[in-house]
Amino acid sequence: MKQLIIIAIVATFALQGCKKECGQWYDTEDKVCVDMRNKFIGTYNGTFTIGGQSSANSTDFSMHPTEKTMFWDGAQYVVLTGSTTFDIPLQQRDENGTLMYFEGNGSISGNQLIMTFTVSVNSQTVPGTFIGNKQ
Numbered sequence: 001m002k003q004l005i006i007i008a009i010v011a012t013f014a015l016q017g018c019k020k021e022c023g024q025w026y027d028t029e030d031k032v033c034v035d036m037r038n039k040f041i042g043t044y045n046g047t048f049t050i051g052g053q054s055s056a057n058s059t060d061f062s063m064h065p066t067e068k069t070m071f072w073d074g075a076q077y078v079v080l081t082g083s084t085t086f087d088i089p090l091q092q093r094d095e096n097g098t099l100m101y102f103e104g105n106g107s108i109s110g111n112q113l114i115m116t117f118t119v120s121v122n123s124q125t126v127p128g129t130f131i132g133n134k135q
Contacts, residue, residue, distance in 0.1 A: 022034075025037075036083050040070055040108055040113070041063060042060070042061060043060050044061075044132035044135065045132050045135055046113070047132070048129070050127075057130075058132070062074070070086070075093070076102075077089070077091070078106065084107050087103075088102065088103050088115065088117055089103060090102075091103065100121050101119070101121075102117050104116050104117025104128075105117075111133050112132070113130070113132050113133075116128075117129070117130075
Protein backbone atom coordinates (compact mmCIF):
# COMPACT_ATOMS: atom_id res chain seq x y z
CA MET A 1 0.00 0.00 0.00
CA LYS A 2 2.86 2.37 0.86
CA GLN A 3 4.43 1.75 -2.52
CA LEU A 4 1.15 2.57 -4.27
CA ILE A 5 0.91 5.93 -2.43
CA ILE A 6 4.54 6.76 -3.24
CA ILE A 7 3.98 5.89 -6.92
CA ALA A 8 0.86 8.11 -6.99
CA ILE A 9 2.77 11.05 -5.44
CA VAL A 10 5.71 10.65 -7.84
CA ALA A 11 3.35 10.40 -10.82
CA THR A 12 1.52 13.55 -9.71
CA PHE A 13 4.76 15.53 -9.46
CA ALA A 14 5.99 14.13 -12.77
CA LEU A 15 2.80 15.22 -14.53
CA GLN A 16 2.97 18.67 -12.97
CA GLY A 17 6.56 18.95 -14.14
CA CYS A 18 5.32 18.71 -17.74
CA LYS A 19 3.10 21.73 -17.27
CA LYS A 20 4.84 25.09 -17.80
CA GLU A 21 3.50 28.15 -15.99
CA CYS A 22 4.03 31.33 -18.01
CA GLY A 23 3.20 34.97 -17.37
CA GLN A 24 -0.11 36.50 -18.42
CA TRP A 25 1.15 37.77 -21.80
CA TYR A 26 2.90 34.54 -22.78
CA ASP A 27 1.80 31.41 -24.62
CA THR A 28 3.15 27.94 -23.86
CA GLU A 29 4.61 26.23 -26.92
CA ASP A 30 6.37 22.88 -26.45
CA LYS A 31 6.82 23.58 -22.72
CA VAL A 32 8.52 26.92 -23.45
CA CYS A 33 7.11 30.36 -22.62
CA VAL A 34 6.75 32.46 -25.78
CA ASP A 35 5.85 36.15 -25.85
CA MET A 36 2.35 36.50 -27.35
CA ARG A 37 3.56 39.48 -29.40
CA ASN A 38 5.78 37.17 -31.48
CA LYS A 39 2.82 36.07 -33.62
CA PHE A 40 2.19 39.71 -34.61
CA ILE A 41 5.78 40.79 -35.34
CA GLY A 42 6.54 41.30 -39.03
CA THR A 43 5.49 43.08 -42.20
CA TYR A 44 1.97 42.76 -43.60
CA ASN A 45 1.10 43.52 -47.21
CA GLY A 46 -2.51 44.40 -47.82
CA THR A 47 -5.03 47.15 -48.37
CA PHE A 48 -5.73 50.27 -46.33
CA THR A 49 -9.23 51.68 -46.86
CA ILE A 50 -9.79 55.11 -45.36
CA GLY A 51 -12.93 57.12 -46.00
CA GLY A 52 -13.87 54.86 -48.91
CA GLN A 53 -10.48 55.24 -50.65
CA SER A 54 -8.40 52.05 -50.92
CA SER A 55 -4.71 51.61 -51.61
CA ALA A 56 -2.28 48.70 -51.52
CA ASN A 57 0.30 49.22 -48.82
CA SER A 58 2.25 47.51 -46.09
CA THR A 59 2.45 47.98 -42.35
CA ASP A 60 4.94 46.72 -39.77
CA PHE A 61 4.69 45.47 -36.20
CA SER A 62 7.80 45.27 -34.01
CA MET A 63 8.58 44.72 -30.34
CA HIS A 64 8.06 47.56 -27.88
CA PRO A 65 10.01 47.44 -24.61
CA THR A 66 6.78 47.46 -22.58
CA GLU A 67 5.12 44.07 -22.03
CA LYS A 68 1.95 43.59 -24.16
CA THR A 69 2.73 46.63 -26.35
CA MET A 70 4.01 46.66 -29.94
CA PHE A 71 5.25 49.39 -32.25
CA TRP A 72 3.10 49.91 -35.32
CA ASP A 73 5.08 51.36 -38.23
CA GLY A 74 7.86 52.36 -35.84
CA ALA A 75 6.20 55.38 -34.22
CA GLN A 76 2.67 54.40 -33.21
CA TYR A 77 1.77 51.57 -30.88
CA VAL A 78 -0.86 48.95 -30.16
CA VAL A 79 -1.68 47.19 -26.89
CA LEU A 80 -2.56 43.49 -26.61
CA THR A 81 -5.99 42.77 -25.16
CA GLY A 82 -5.77 38.98 -25.69
CA SER A 83 -3.57 36.43 -27.41
CA THR A 84 -4.91 37.41 -30.88
CA THR A 85 -6.43 40.87 -30.32
CA PHE A 86 -5.19 44.41 -29.67
CA ASP A 87 -6.36 47.98 -29.18
CA ILE A 88 -5.03 51.07 -30.93
CA PRO A 89 -5.22 53.73 -28.19
CA LEU A 90 -5.98 57.31 -29.25
CA GLN A 91 -2.77 58.65 -30.80
CA GLN A 92 -1.56 61.63 -32.76
CA ARG A 93 0.54 61.42 -35.92
CA ASP A 94 2.09 64.27 -37.90
CA GLU A 95 1.82 63.68 -41.65
CA ASN A 96 3.77 66.47 -43.38
CA GLY A 97 2.54 69.12 -40.93
CA THR A 98 -1.03 67.80 -40.73
CA LEU A 99 -2.03 66.36 -37.38
CA MET A 100 -4.01 63.12 -37.57
CA TYR A 101 -5.64 61.35 -34.63
CA PHE A 102 -6.55 57.71 -34.78
CA GLU A 103 -7.77 54.87 -32.58
CA GLY A 104 -9.31 51.44 -33.02
CA ASN A 105 -8.62 47.74 -32.62
CA GLY A 106 -7.45 44.71 -34.49
CA SER A 107 -6.85 40.99 -34.52
CA ILE A 108 -4.74 38.31 -36.11
CA SER A 109 -5.88 34.94 -37.42
CA GLY A 110 -3.08 32.80 -38.77
CA ASN A 111 -1.10 35.16 -41.03
CA GLN A 112 -3.96 37.62 -41.61
CA LEU A 113 -4.08 40.92 -39.74
CA ILE A 114 -7.29 42.98 -39.61
CA MET A 115 -7.44 46.47 -38.14
CA THR A 116 -10.47 48.72 -37.81
CA PHE A 117 -9.89 52.33 -36.81
CA THR A 118 -11.03 55.93 -37.16
CA VAL A 119 -8.88 58.79 -38.42
CA SER A 120 -9.63 62.39 -37.47
CA VAL A 121 -8.13 65.30 -39.40
CA ASN A 122 -9.29 68.93 -39.04
CA SER A 123 -12.36 67.89 -37.02
CA GLN A 124 -13.46 65.34 -39.65
CA THR A 125 -13.53 61.68 -38.64
CA VAL A 126 -13.54 58.87 -41.19
CA PRO A 127 -13.52 55.09 -40.75
CA GLY A 128 -10.56 53.00 -41.84
CA THR A 129 -9.49 49.39 -42.16
CA PHE A 130 -6.39 47.44 -42.99
CA ILE A 131 -6.48 43.81 -44.09
CA GLY A 132 -3.17 42.20 -44.88
CA ASN A 133 -1.11 39.03 -44.79
CA LYS A 134 2.21 38.52 -43.06
CA GLN A 135 5.18 38.27 -45.39
